[in-house]
Amino acid sequence: MKKITSNLRKLSGLTLLSVGLFATAQASAASACDNANTQADINKCTATELSTEDRKLNKSYSDLQRLLDASEKKQLKTAQLAWIDFRDKACKFSARGFSGGSAYPMASNGCLATYTKQRRVQLDDEIANINNR
Numbered sequence: 001m002k003k004i005t006s007n008l009r010k011l012s013g014l015t016l017l018s019v020g021l022f023a024t025a026q027a028s029a030a031s032a033c034d035n036a037n038t039q040a041d042i043n044k045c046t047a048t049e050l051s052t053e054d055r056k057l058n059k060s061y062s063d064l065q066r067l068l069d070a071s072e073k074k075q076l077k078t079a080q081l082a083w084i085d086f087r088d089k090a091c092k093f094s095a096r097g098f099s100g101g102s103a104y105p106m107a108s109n110g111c112l113a114t115y116t117k118q119r120r121v122q123l124d125d126e127i128a129n130i131n132n133r
Helices: 003-017 027-033 038-063 070-093 104-131
Strands: none
Touching: 003 104, 038 070, 070 104
C-alpha cells in the first residue's frame, strides 16, 4: 500500500508539473477508488472512471452539436480533434514516469479522466451560454 501511496504522490507531482492548475489525476483516482487495495484494483477503477467521463463528454458534445449551425459544427469538430490530440499527448507525458510499470494505467487513465471531465464542463458551459442568449 505504501508503494501505491508513493506512486500516487509521484503522480500528483508529475501531473501538477505538466498540467498546471488542472486537478490532479490522483484526486480523480482517489474519488473513484477509495476502497481499492491493490494496483490492479486502482487500475480498474481509473479505467472505469475514464469510461464514465468519456460517455458524459460524448453526450455533451452531441448536445452542443444540436445547437450549432453547419459552420460552427465544423469548427467544433476541428477544436475537439485538436483537444483530443493535446489531451492524449499531455497524459502520455504526465504518465511517462510510470512507463512499463504496473501503475502506468492508473497514471494514464487518471490523467485522461481528469482532462475529459474538464472538457465536458467546458462544453456544458458553452451549451449554457447558447441557451442563455
